[in-house]
Amino acid sequence: MADEDFDRELEEAAAQVHASGQSGTAEKEKPAGRAAMSAKKPGAVGRAAEKLSEAVSGLRAPRLGWRELGYALGGLIILALLVQNWAPVRINVFGFYADVPKALAFLASLAAGMGLLKLWQGRAAKTSEREEGQGR
Amino acid sequence: MKARLAVGLVAAVPFLLLHQANEVRLLTRIERDGSGLRMYWCQGNPDRLQEVRTRLREASPDFEEERLRITAEGFVLSRSWRPHALTVMPDVRLEIADIPQNPLSLYTTYTWQEKLTIYADTATASEQLGAGGTKLIYILQMPGKVEEASVSPPATTEGGTVTWVLTADKSEYELRATSRALRWDLLAIGLYILAVVGWKGGGLAVRRVREKPRRI
Numbered sequence: 218m219a220d221e222d223f224d225r226e227l228e229e230a231a232a233q234v235h236a237s238g239q240s241g242t243a244e245k246e247k248p249a250g251r252a253a254m255s256a257k258k259p260g261a262v263g264r265a266a267e268k269l270s271e272a273v274s275g276l277r278a279p280r281l282g283w284r285e286l287g288y289a290l291g292g293l294i295i296l297a298l299l300v301q302n303w304a305p306v307r308i309n310v311f312g313f314y315a316d317v318p319k320a321l322a323f324l325a326s327l328a329a330g331m332g333l334l335k336l337w338q339g340r341a342a343k344t345s346e347r348e349e350g351q352g353r
Numbered sequence: 354m355k356a357r358l359a360v361g362l363v364a365a366v367p368f369l370l371l372h373q374a375n376e377v378r379l380l381t382r383i384e385r386d387g388s389g390l391r392m393y394w395c396q397g398n399p400d401r402l403q404e405v406r407t408r409l410r411e412a413s414p415d416f417e418e419e420r421l422r423i424t425a426e427g428f429v430l431s432r433s434w435r436p437h438a439l440t441v442m443p444d445v446r447l448e449i450a451d452i453p454q455n456p457l458s459l460y461t462t463y464t465w466q467e468k469l470t471i472y473a474d475t476a477t478a479s480e481q482l483g484a485g486g487t488k489l490i491y492i493l494q495m496p497g498k499v500e501e502a503s504v505s506p507p508a509t510t511e512g513g514t515v516t517w518v519l520t521a522d523k524s525e526y527e528l529r530a531t532s533r534a535l536r537w538d539l540l541a542i543g544l545y546i547l548a549v550v551g552w553k554g555g556g557l558a559v560r561r562v563r564e565k566p567r568r569i
Contacts, residue, residue: 286549293545297538304384307417307435314418316435319386 299324368473368521370408371487372480373401375427382494383439383463385534387449391416391442392433402428444468452539459540460533463495469519469526487521497534503527 259267279285302323305316317325371377374397382390393413397405402423409432410419416434423429440447446466455462469491473481493515502508502515506526509516515530 283553286553290542290545290549293542297542301385301538304386304388305390305435306388306437309417316390 365412365470365472366489367408367412368471368476368484368487369480370395370405370412371471371489371521372476372483373397373408374405376490377488378490378492379469380492380494381439381465381467383447383465383496385461385496387439387447388435388437389439390433390435391439392431394429394431396427396429398427399423402430406430442467444470452536459536460497461536463497463532463534464529465493465495465531466527466529469528471519471521471524471526473521473524484521489519489521491517491519491528493517493528493530495530495532497532499530499532501529501531503529 299320302320303318306319306322308315308317308322366377366379374395376396378394380390380392380394382392384390391413393409393416395405395409402421405428406421409430413432413434416432418434419430419432421428421430436442439445444467446464448462448464450458450462450464452461471489473484495513495515497513499510499513499515502510506517506519508530513532517526517528519526
């Protein structure tokens with residue numbers, strides 16, 4: 218009877234050792250598995266996260282000298298002027314009327330003028346290049 | 354042409370417009386720069402639409418935009434005009450005490466005064482009998498907060514809006530209101546300059562103290 222008990226205890230202990238041995242190997246295998254995973258090419262999310270972390274680590278606190286503070290003051294004045302002139306104006310588009318904030322209408326016409334000037338300059342540059350090419 | 358325009362802009366509301374529509378509202382919105390919006394808004398039964406439209410056009414001949422919406426309950430007709438300066442209207446006074454007039458104040462003050470006429474020339478005697486029950490809701494929207502509004506007829510004030518309910522049994526009304534708007538832009542720029550001067554001046558003072566040789 219005592220021998221039987223002893224045998225049972227021995228079997229249980231062996232089973233425990235076997236189980237712990239298996240778990241030990243599994244634990245040992247895990248880092249290898251991770252290493253294999255990290256060796257893989259990162260996915261779209263991983264790439265985006267990498268780029269983001271690079272961009273964030275590249276950020277530097279701006280140096281606040283007199284010039285930067287002056288620029289900020291200029292920006293504040295422009296913002297105040299834009300908001301002060303936010304009162305709508307009525308624009309007639311071939312009989313259809315639209316109420317547009319004055320500041321926005323000013324910015325839109327400024328942008329349209331800049332765009333047209335850029336187009337015109339681009340065309341002038343191309344024409345002069347063509348003429349130079351023909352001259353050679 | 355100028356005289357015709359001025360006549361068209363007079364705040365004279367035909368009695369028949371008030372009589373034929375279920376509800377007539379007249380909105381005047383004053384913008385911060387003295388420009389604004391003037392709008393008539395009418396609601397009524399579809400069988401009266403043509404008459405109301407005629408009367409409304411009579412009241413606002415030089416208004417640019419007309420909008421009509423017909424629903425199951427009736428029609429909603431509006432005509433609006435957006436002048437570059439509300440002071441072009443006769444019988445209207447708008448005074449703005451801005452930075453050039455009052456440079457040291459934190460507020461810009463707007464004072465609006467208007468003489469409004471309800472004319473009943475073409476109305477019959479029986480139509481005029483119901484004048485007391487014929488109402489015009491006058492809404493005035495001003496920049497900032499309304500501080501004071503004329504009390505006859507009684508005004509309802511909420512923030513920057515004043516509402517008067519005018520009845521057609523009186524032919525002339527004088528409406529007046531005053532509002533104040535915070536000069537937040539000037540305030541923000543002033544605070545920014547103060548903060549920069551304080552920060553930079555403080556830094557300079559601290560540096561001077563540190564650099565000063567100490568007596569041993």
